[in-house]
Amino acid sequence: xxxxxxxxxxxxxxxxxxxxxxxxxxxxxxxxxxxxxxxxxxxxxxxxxxxxxxxxxxxxxxxxxxxxxxxxxxxxxxxxxxxxxxxxxxxxxxxxxxxxxxxxxxxxxxxxxxxxxxxxxxxxxxxxxxxxxxxxxxxxxxxxxxxxxxxxxxxxxxxxxxxxxxxxxxxxxxxxxxxxxxxxxxxxxxxxxxxxxxxxxxxxxxxxxxxxxxxxxxxxxxxxxxxxxxxxxxxxxxxxxxxxxxxxxxxxxxxxxxxxxxxxxxxxxxxxxxxxxxxxxxxxxxxxxxxxxxxxxxxxxxxxxxxxxxxxxxxxxxxxxxxxxxxxxxxxxxxxxxxxxxxxxxxxxxxxxxx
Ligand code: 1HN
Numbered sequence: 001x002x003x004x005x006x007x008x009x010x011x012x013x014x015x016x017x018x019x020x021x022x023x024x025x026x027x028x029x030x031x032x033x034x035x036x037x038x039x040x041x042x043x044x045x046x047x048x049x050x051x052x053x054x055x056x057x058x059x060x061x062x063x064x065x066x067x068x069x070x071x072x073x074x075x076x077x078x079x080x081x082x083x084x085x086x087x088x089x090x091x092x093x094x095x096x097x098x099x100x101x102x103x104x105x106x107x108x109x110x111x112x113x114x115x116x117x118x119x120x121x122x123x124x125x126x127x128x129x130x131x132x133x134x135x136x137x138x139x140x141x142x143x144x145x146x147x148x149x150x151x152x153x154x155x156x157x158x159x160x161x162x163x164x165x166x167x168x169x170x171x172x173x174x175x176x177x178x179x180x181x182x183x184x185x186x187x188x189x190x191x192x193x194x195x196x197x198x199x200x201x202x203x204x205x206x207x208x209x210x211x212x213x214x215x216x217x218x219x220x221x222x223x224x225x226x227x228x229x230x231x232x233x234x235x236x237x238x239x240x241x242x243x244x245x246x247x248x249x250x251x252x253x254x255x256x257x258x259x260x261x262x263x264x265x266x267x268x269x270x271x272x273x274x275x276x277x278x279x280x281x282x283x284x285x286x287x288x289x290x291x292x293x294x295x296x297x298x299x300x301x302x303x304x305x306x307x308x309x310x311x312x313x314x315x316x317x318x319x320x321x322x323x324x325x326x327x328x329x330x331x332x333x334x335x336x337x338x339x340x341x342x343x344x345x346x347x348x349x350x351x352x353x354x355x
Contacts, residue, residue: 108155109184
């Protein structure tokens with residue numbers, strides 16, 4: 001036991017143990033025996049740093065594609081389960097990550113749930129996610145959101161497999177015991193709104209004139225598609241114009257234009273760019289994060305464990321682990337984390353350490 005109380009005599013110990021044994025059937029437990037483990041001076045994550053190479057994960061996913069349809073599976077996904085959190089379907093204690101495959105002609109049937117999701121496209125071009133009646137056409141490295149309780153289905157009318165990274169707040173919703181879900185009685189929802197309508201309406205810092213009855217998305221969450229073509233231009237433009245932050249490299253956060261905050265209440269998303277030869281100074285932060293390589297090569301040093309990274313490899317960086325990133329070729333990363341929820345709860349912190 002990870003005790004807090006200072007040791008006493010053998011006699012005291014014996015009497016205490018007898019007390020504990022008597023109390024146990026009454027659901028009572030002494031705080032002083034566990035307090036140090038509950039209130040740690042710094043975070044101690046149960047999650048482990050881990051890297052998944054894309055190639056082997058993709059092979060297993062395609063093998064699953066031969067064995068079960070998207071419709072039969074409802075979602076054909078390989079969970080990126082943290083080796084420190086086995087059995088929990090979690091990549092960090094608050095978040096879930098997975099790799100999803102949709103083959104040509106398939107539909108992942110329409111449903112909605114209180115879990116919020118993001119998709120980050122890794123392979124294929126031109127499949128769609130439909131969200132509350134509107135399709136977003138998925139192109140490589142686009143970010144697409146499925147906010148809490150919005151109807152969504154995915155379909156692939158192209159000739160190629162589509163693979164993307166799913167990030168959901170499943171463990172957070174489980175923690176609060178607030179899961180609700182429904183299925184639509186049709187596999188695909190009706191296309192009520194033209195494809196990419198929300199990008200035209202909200203994607204360039206504009207919104208429908210108030211009172212014009214043209215608002216088609218929820219006022220607090222108007223955007224659900226952040227195309228690669230746009231975020232790449234912003235990130236690489238920044239990289240061309242200024243020196244990288246020593247601890248982050250060039251870094252941009254995706255925002256919800258309605259309030260300037262994170263893309264969803266529980267999940268924050270970011271992109272980073274490191275010029276070739278650049279190495280970040282070490283940094284810790286309380287958010288548990290998942291990164292995927294968009295382009296380039298490098299390494300992630302996470303609490304002293306070194307992971308080589310190449311295109312589409314994934315790495316999980318648990319809370320308060322010390323991260324150093326380095327680029328052997330210009331390195332672009334996408335990441336998502338629970339920073340959004342932690343900031344709302346007043347918990348998020350970082351420590352920028354000397355190089
Ligand atoms: C879900 O709805 C999707 O819509 C993916 O693509 C993964 C994992 C658990 C629960 C719901 C999707 C999911 C999921």
